Amino acid sequence: MNNLKKTLALVATLAMASTAFVGCGSKDSSSDAGTAATTAAPTDATTEAPTDDVEPTDDVEPTDEPDTPSAGNSTELGAVTLKTGGDTFSVAAWNPDDVPALLEQWEKNTGYDASKVAFTNFDCGGGDAAEKYDALFSAGDDLDVYFCEADWALKYINDDTKTAPLEALGFSDANFQDAYAYTAEIGRATSGANAGKMVGASWQAAAGGFAYRTDLAEQYLGVKTPEEMQEKIQGWDNFVAAATEVATASDGKVAFADSLGGMWQVFAANRTQPWVVDGLLEIDDSCKTFADYAKTLWDNGGVTHNAQWTDAWIPAGKDGTCMGYFVSTWGFGENAFFGQASSDSYGKWAVCEGPDKYFWGGTWIVVNPATDNAEEAQSFIFNATVDSDAMKEFALSKPEYVNNQTAMNAIIDAKEVPNQWVTDNLGGQNYFEVLNENAKNIDLKGLITPYDATIKSEFLNAVTEEYCAGKSWDDTINRVYAKVGEAIPELA
Numbered sequence: 184m185n186n187l188k189k190t191l192a193l194v195a196t197l198a199m200a201s202t203a204f205v206g207c208g209s210k211d212s213s214s215d216a217g218t219a220a221t222t223a224a225p226t227d228a229t230t231e232a233p234t235d236d237v238e239p240t241d242d243v244e245p246t247d248e249p250d251t252p253s254a255g256n257s258t259e260l261g262a263v264t265l266k267t268g269g270d271t272f273s274v275a276a277w278n279p280d281d282v283p284a285l286l287e288q289w290e291k292n293t294g295y296d297a298s299k300v301a302f303t304n305f306d307c308g309g310g311d312a313a314e315k316y317d318a319l320f321s322a323g324d325d326l327d328v329y330f331c332e333a334d335w336a337l338k339y340i341n342d343d344t345k346t347a348p349l350e351a352l353g354f355s356d357a358n359f360q361d362a363y364a365y366t367a368e369i370g371r372a373t374s375g376a377n378a379g380k381m382v383g384a385s386w387q388a389a390a391g392g393f394a395y396r397t398d399l400a401e402q403y404l405g406v407k408t409p410e411e412m413q414e415k416i417q418g419w420d421n422f423v424a425a426a427t428e429v430a431t432a433s434d435g436k437v438a439f440a441d442s443l444g445g446m447w448q449v450f451a452a453n454r455t456q457p458w459v460v461d462g463l464l465e466i467d468d469s470c471k472t473f474a475d476y477a478k479t480l481w482d483n484g485g486v487t488h489n490a491q492w493t494d495a496w497i498p499a500g501k502d503g504t505c506m507g508y509f510v511s512t513w514g515f516g517e518n519a520f521f522g523q524a525s526s527d528s529y530g531k532w533a534v535c536e537g538p539d540k541y542f543w544g545g546t547w548i549v550v551n552p553a554t555d556n557a558e559e560a561q562s563f564i565f566n567a568t569v570d571s572d573a574m575k576e577f578a579l580s581k582p583e584y585v586n587n588q589t590a591m592n593a594i595i596d597a598k599e600v601p602n603q604w605v606t607d608n609l610g611g612q613n614y615f616e617v618l619n620e621n622a623k624n625i626d627l628k629g630l631i632t633p634y635d636a637t638i639k640s641e642f643l644n645a646v647t648e649e650y651c652a653g654k655s656w657d658d659t660i661n662r663v664y665a666k667v668g669e670a671i672p673e674l675a
Contacts, residue, residue: 265347265351265352265550265552265554265557265560266553266554266555266556266557267555267556267557267558268555268556269325269327269554269555269556269559270299271299271300271301271325271556272295272299272300272301272327272556272559272560272563273301273303273324273325273326273327273328273556274286274300274301274302274303274327274328274329275302275303275304275305275316275319275326275328275329275330276302276303276304276305276329276330276546277305277306277307277308277311277312277315277316277330277331277332277546278304278305278306278307278312279304279306280513281386281387281546281581281583282302282304282330283302284577284580284581285386285563285566285567285577286300286302286563288566288567288573288576288577288580289562289563289566289567292566292573293562293566295559295562301325310335312331312332312335313335313338316329316331316339316345320345325555326551326553326554327550327551327554327555327556327559327560328548328549328550328551328554328560328563328564329548329549329551330546330547330548330549331383331546331547331549332544332545332546332547333369333389333542333544333545333546333547334544334635334636334639335636336369336370336383336547336549337369337372337373337631337632337633337635338633339383339549340370340371340372340373340377340382340383340547340549341372341373341374341375341377341378341633342375343372343375343376343377343552344552345549345551345552346372346377346382346383346549346550346551346552347382347549347550347551347552347554348372348377348380348381348382349380349381349382349383349384349550349564350380350381351550351552351557352550352557352560352561352564353561354381354384354561354564354565354569356381358565358569359381359384359568359569361569361571361587361588361589361590362384362385362388362568362586362587362588363388363390363586363588363622363623363625364623364625364626364627364628365388365542365625365626365627366385366388366545366547366586367381368627368628368631369383369385369545369547369627369631370382370383370384370385370547373631373632373633374633382549383547383548383549384547384548384564384567384568384569385545385546385547385548385568385586386548386567386568386574386577386583386585386586387512387513387545387546387583387584387585387586388512388542388545388584388585388586388591388622389511389512389513389542389543389544389545389584390511390512390540390541390542390584390618390619390621390622390625391448391449391509391510391511391512391537391541391542391543391618391621392509392510392511392534392535392536392537392614392617392618392621393412393416393507393508393509393510393534393535393536393537393538394507394508394510394515394521394525394532394533394534394609395412395506395507395508395532395533395534395535396503396506396507396528396531396532397531397532397533397610398528398531399429399437399503399506400412400506400533403428403429403432403433403437403506404425404428404429404432408533409533409534409535409612409617410535412533412535413535413536413537416535416537416538417536417538418538418539419450419472419476419538419539421538422537422538423476423479423480423485425439426438426439426440426480426483426485426486427479427480427483427485429485429506430480430483430484430485431483435484436504437503437504437505437506438484438485438486438487438499438504438505438506439480439485439486439505439506439507440480440485440486440487440505440506440507440508440509441486441487441489441491441496441499441500441505441507441508441509441524442486442487442489442490442491442496442509443477443481443486443490443643443646443647443651444490444491444643445491445508445509446473446476446477446480446486446509447473447477447639447642447643447646448509448541448543449509449537449538449539449541450469450473450476450539451639452539452540452541452542452625452627453539453540453541454467454469454630455469455630456630457629457630457631457632458632458634458635458638458639459632459634459638459674462673462674463674464638464663464664464667464674466642466660466663466664470642470660471656473646474646474650474656474659477646477647477650477651478646478650478651481647481651482651487499487504487505489505490647492520496520496524497520497523497524498524499524500521500524500525500528501523501524501525501526501527501528502527503528505524508520508521508524509537509543510534510543511542511543511544512583512584512614512618513544513583513584514543515602515605515614516582516602516604516605517604517605522604522605522608525608529607529608530607530608530610531610532608532609532610533609533610533612534609534612534614534617534618535617536617536618536620536621537621540620540621540624540625541621541625542621542622542625548563548564548567548568550564568586568587569587571587571589571590571593572590574586574587574590575587575590575593575594578590578591578594578601578615579594579599579601582601582602584601584615584618584622588623591615591619591622592619594615595613595615595616595619598613600613601613601614601615634667634671634674637667637670637671638663638667638671641662641663641666641667641670642663644666645659645660645662645663645666646659649662
């Protein structure tokens, strides 16, 4: 058995669904070579059907080929068919940050012929990516798997004409028991034919923390260790007090925090109710609390007036007018935004968990129901998002904070250094270990809606441009309602 089939057999051993699912894509993929796959896993996977209590492990050996469920065995998902045998494995992504490396590792681990992979890189932001994906579907272009960013993933995850449930590839929830809980929640459909089912899987956990200049922290706060800093800023009241202290002690020359956008990433991740309830936009008391914190620090200089991704944002860290940045797992590298912001003060930084747990971004792999490469899709997703050994390898080689607690705990326990440049920049800290505390405690159950990205953006814009400018709270939220209503008419 070649390496690809071995991987497929292992997946089937771990996750064979008892029912076949039948496809609902609007049209077949462009490759005529595809043949219908009515099994929960590709039909050529040679393995014994597992029992329900099989734990995901790398020690399971494939044995006999399972019985093929009949095409008539459908559930409430309806008649679903995924095809196999296509000539080209077509992959599309909104940015190239990890995808080429994921494909390369998968090809190496399975022996898959790289010449059969067609990778489309849009290299654009999230909103533009959604438009480009929609164009692919409208044109009926060949597409097997694609990648969706956290803020707009539900647009596709909830659309059964554009995504297939992972059960159709043989996966079960048990396969993702090592994933950080919040990533599984984002990957689960909240409405439509696949409601309650996992549709997207992520290889990364994008937990965030607060990185800060150690020399400035000691000068203005008397803080000498990351532990002392964490105690100083745990909870928003403490964070605002510390930021105010820095602004006062520095005569307004140093802001504690990089942006209101950074603060909002954290605050929004800890809301206790969804943005939309019974079809109506809900702006609760916690939003007013954030707005008051934001205005306090906006007025006293505790936070810069820079917006994230603007030309002034990174230089504030370089010139020392900003002490700290809210930064996620993907932002620490030498060429990432925090790496650039800290370059002129290299080695003078540390990271702590911050005022509250949060995540920022992350990307999910989804499957086009019109795929004609179900075997490849299954194998690729398994290697990227389930196999703890492969994910540990990726975490250390990329490096990337991967969405697998077994892999991350092994790295942390062994005190392996994920990135020497980052580690030295953080005074010897293993940022994986720090961010792990936030990653395992994020809870998004029942809070995710398809409208979150738009609402969060419009709320932050209104707070910045209205409330911080001195307008009333009523004026501020009226703008939010108006802007959201324009963008999402059903919520008007």
